[in-house]
Every structure is written in C-alpha cells, then in structure tokens.
Amino acid sequence: MHVETVEAAGEVLTVSVSTPGRVMGCPTCGVVASSRGRRRRVLHDVPHGDVQVRLVWRQRVWRCAEPECGTGTFVEQAPALVARRACLTSRAVTWAVGQLRRDHATVQGLARRLGVAWKTLWRAIRPVLARLDEDQSRFAGVSSLGVDEHLWHHGDPRRKGPKELTGMVDLTRDAHGQVHARLLDLVPGRSKKAYTDWLRARGEQFRRGVGVAALDPFGGYKAAIDDQLADATAVLDAFHVVKLGTAVVDEVRRRVQQATLGHRGRKGDPLFGIQTILRAGAEHLTDKQLNRLATAIEADPAHDEVYIAWRCAQDLRAAYRTRDTVEGRRRAENILDSFHTCPIPEVARLGRTLSRWRDAFLAYFTTGRQNNGGTEAVNGIIELHRRLARGYRNLDNYRLRMLLAAGGLTP
Ligand SMILES: [Zn+2]
Numbered sequence: 001m002h003v004e005t006v007e008a009a010g011e012v013l014t015v016s017v018s019t020p021g022r023v024m025g026c027p028t029c030g031v032v033a034s035s036r037g038r039r040r041r042v043l044h045d046v047p048h049g050d051v052q053v054r055l056v057w058r059q060r061v062w063r064c065a066e067p068e069c070g071t072g073t074f075v076e077q078a079p080a081l082v083a084r085r086a087c088l089t090s091r092a093v094t095w096a097v098g099q100l101r102r103d104h105a106t107v108q109g110l111a112r113r114l115g116v117a118w119k120t121l122w123r124a125i126r127p128v129l130a131r132l133d134e135d136q137s138r139f140a141g142v143s144s145l146g147v148d149e150h151l152w153h154h155g156d157p158r159r160k161g162p163k164e165l166t167g168m169v170d171l172t173r174d175a176h177g178q179v180h181a182r183l184l185d186l187v188p189g190r191s192k193k194a195y196t197d198w199l200r201a202r203g204e205q206f207r208r209g210v211g212v213a214a215l216d217p218f219g220g221y222k223a224a225i226d227d228q229l230a231d232a233t234a235v236l237d238a239f240h241v242v243k244l245g246t247a248v249v250d251e252v253r254r255r256v257q258q259a260t261l262g263h264r265g266r267k268g269d270p271l272f273g274i275q276t277i278l279r280a281g282a283e284h285l286t287d288k289q290l291n292r293l294a295t296a297i298e299a300d301p302a303h304d305e306v307y308i309a310w311r312c313a314q315d316l317r318a319a320y321r322t323r324d325t326v327e328g329r330r331r332a333e334n335i336l337d338s339f340h341t342c343p344i345p346e347v348a349r350l351g352r353t354l355s356r357w358r359d360a361f362l363a364y365f366t367t368g369r370q371n372n373g374g375t376e377a378v379n380g381i382i383e384l385h386r387r388l389a390r391g392y393r394n395l396d397n398y399r400l401r402m403l404l405a406a407g408g409l410t411p
Contacts, residue, residue, distance in 0.1 A: 147216070
C-alpha cells in the first residue's frame, strides 16, 4: 500500500492508501482488464493512543475486456489488509483479540477506541475465537486436570440458559514445575453427566494422559472421574477446601452475632468489623489487625467459638502451606482426627465432609501436585471478566470470552 494523504481532525486520523498501479488480469479468463477508476472504502484500523485511525482505501475497479467472458466489473482485494466486506482491518481484529486476551479489556471499550459498534467488533472477533476453539491441539499434553463449578449469572431471571456451568482447567506443570493454569472449557450443568460427556468427547488418548484429577468436593464430579479416568488419582482442590474453612468461620460468626445481639451484624458491633480479618490468612495480618481481632473476641465470652472456628480454618490453610508434604499430610491427618469431634457444629460438619473425602483430601500431599494456585488464578480471571462482560446473554459468546481471557484459546 502507498500512503497518499494523512489528515488529523480532532480525535480521528484519516490515512488515505492505495496499491501501486500495475497491469491487472481478469480473475476468470486472464485477459488484461481495463481500469474503471477507484472506489472509496473506509476501514477502521488500530487506534493510535486515544486517536482513532481510519484508512480510506482507494480501491481499484477493473473491467474485463474480453466480450466472451461474463466477469464484467471487479474490485481489487487485499486479504492481508482486510477480509471481504469487513469494515475492520485484519490487524485491528488481531489487536482487539490480543487486548481481550492479555489486558482485561472490554469489547465495549475496544469498540469505542476503534470507532465501531459493539456488535460490529464482536462479529469480527467471534469467528477468530471459534477457529481457535475448534483447534483440538489445545487439549494436547494435559496430565493434571481440574474441574469445578461456575455460576454464569447470578440468578437474573431475564436471562435464559443454565446458571450452573462446569469448568475444566489444565493444571499441568511445565519443565520448571510451574503451573500456567488454562481454562479448557465451560459446559452447561453441574453434574456427573456434564463432566462424563466432556471427558468422553476428548477421546482415549486424552483420558490416558491424565494422571491427576483435581476437583471441588462434589460427588458428581468424583463419579465422572471414577467412570472415565479410572487410572487417575483424584485430589481435592486445595483452593476449594480452604474456601470451605473460610465459610465455616463466616457461619459461626453470623450465628454467634445473632445469638448475642438478636440481630444481624451492624456497623459498630464487635464482630461486624472483623469479617475481612477473619477471612485472611493469619500470616498476612498486621499487628494492628491482630489487635482488632483480639479486642473483638474478648468483647464477649460467646465470641470464643468464633476464635476456635478461625483457628481451625487457619490449621487447614497451614496444612496446605507447609513446604514439607510429609509434615503437611501429618497436619491433615490431625484435622481428620479432630475436627469431627469439635463441639462447634459447623466445624464438626466440615470434619465429617473431609472424612468422607479422606483419600482425595490426603492425596494432595502424596501426589506432590500443589494445584491450588492454578484453580484460584482461573477463578479470579473468570470473576473479573464476568464483571467486565456484563452484557453476555448468549452462552456460546460468554464461553468464548472466558476461554480467551483464561488462556484456553492458546493452542
Ligand atoms: Zn474475463
């Protein structure tokens, strides 16, 4: 392309381009065509900072000179610049996909920077994502596979479609022992069938390759693993187990609050202000926060229950955080031996849950596969993008968006 003119007007830069003149043959018969002048075609290109860029392509128009040929008039094409009938340049589409993948951009924000409608941009991006999705090589080499539940939208009744989704995450370590977790797929439903069907569709070679199958404590997923990944070791995902512990502390705090004050927590109540402190790991707390925790607990003898529940949740975290997995496993066994006997009903219930999942809970410490960071990272990205991508009412579009953001469309 030759640049003919460049004009800056306000927030828009207009660049006029054309191809060099040459002899053109008819695409059908090959006879030399005669020029029929130019046609203006406006294309939206990659923005320059905050400045929108428009390419005005002065497209050459030709006419076949052979009377026997039915081609008539034809317009020059430049596939490297722009697809047929598209209004975004090919590099603008590639740029937008890259921004969505790496920079937590929104389609709305990118469309604004390109000077097009949301719909126009999504229509250009969607086929690119669909092609990456269809490429089966993205499932190759998975030896550690995670599965857990995702909520698509929080019960908005105006939106159709399933609320519960099952997400599959690649937790395989690289040669340096690092996990670069990738969301491999999102399918409707939360059931044995949802996961079984997906595993079946991946084929035998894929299933044989999976040595470790991480999961959240849900019987349906375990049944699917037993069914389809019989040779894999099932491991409870540390991220979900730690979350169960945090949920117990929350429950105890709310119950004690209700019992001592007769109402839900309000600003000024001793237990109300320490919610975030109770949810954090003790190792992250400052002295000031530890003092606030102590003051809140000492405010009423009934608050001892909250303190004990918090200690139990911290023990659970500590088992996972222990560097030495033999020591970690010993701590986990202590938890299995003690939690179910706890007089605090919520802690006892967690103890019974962990006992039911004993093998998968302890397997974490013997497979040498600390997969918690991976699942947590993918969950964080999905959370962020669910907020950014509020507009998605169509499951297929939502799924492609999440796969792109969480690394699933990088073959
Ligand atoms: Zn012709």
